[in-house]
Amino acid sequence: MSSSDPSLATEAPQAAVTSERKLSPDLQEQLAKPYLARAMAAVDPSHPEGSKGRDTKGMSVLQQHAAFFDRNGDGVIYPWETFQSLRAIGLGSPSAFGTSILLHLVLTYPTQPGWMPSPLLSIHIKNIHRGKHGSDSETYDTEGSFSYSVCRFEPAKFDAIFSKFGKTRPNALSEDEINAMLKHNRNMYDFLGWAAANLEWKLLHKVAKDKEGFLQREIVRGAFDGSLFERLQESKKST
Template identity: 35%
Template structure:
């Protein structure tokens, strides 16, 4: 099923669509790997990102369990979890105030980029009880 037009998409769907290079509304694990490489991840980190993202979020974005671990761009807001950055609202809209607050809180001056350590610190700082995805990040980061 083709995805919504750019005008109809929420900010979260537009963000996710970066990885949907063929525009069919479905993100394959290889799409995520290629997208992560395009933004500068090394081979190991791009592979881990694709595995973690797709194994953790596929079940939430697809109508039925998907043995191929694909993601649906149109349902990406269903994959949001309690310990994320809160940059996107529950409806998938971008909240610039939340983004700026989170970025300033968890990055070092001059607040121009976020390191892996900053990301781990942010995830730990935003962690909610019973959010097992963030709990796994916490365990493996230490």
């Protein structure tokens, strides 16, 4: 909290939650323009240029996240491709099957190029921004409507995940801390968003937690741009 300039304070004495869930007041000293949402790179102080060496192919960060599940690279994801991808990163067959069906039931219609539903439950990567749900960390930005969700990467919002909820370790989240974050991020009556956020974070914790049960900051950053999935797949192949 700034004692010299109240307008820069990040904590309010009468609002205890602002002290419990802190922000990083010096983030701009660690990363250039942390308030600027990045279209194609998931950046943080340790990765100011994002995941180096990756060909983004001009895709947004959210599109890069989704592209891992497009096994044949045609821009359209089918349930069997999602199943194969989830298996490739270490999820068991029953979980991979159930998750694939749920994801496609929710995302297929919003991402279609027209008004007709897809009988094959396809997801179109070019329209994946339309599938952004509420009650999330808001690290993917949004303009606030179904048609105009943008889904760039917001460094300040990403940093806030750990400054607010990483109580045990500053750059990692325990399972209890993930649960606290999910509860904090809920929007009123947004039951679909609650369920989607829980599914995403619980699956990420299941396949990428460390030996002590923590999700490391770099793991979470890699999930946002999909680079984590590529590393997990290579790791599974090697073992």
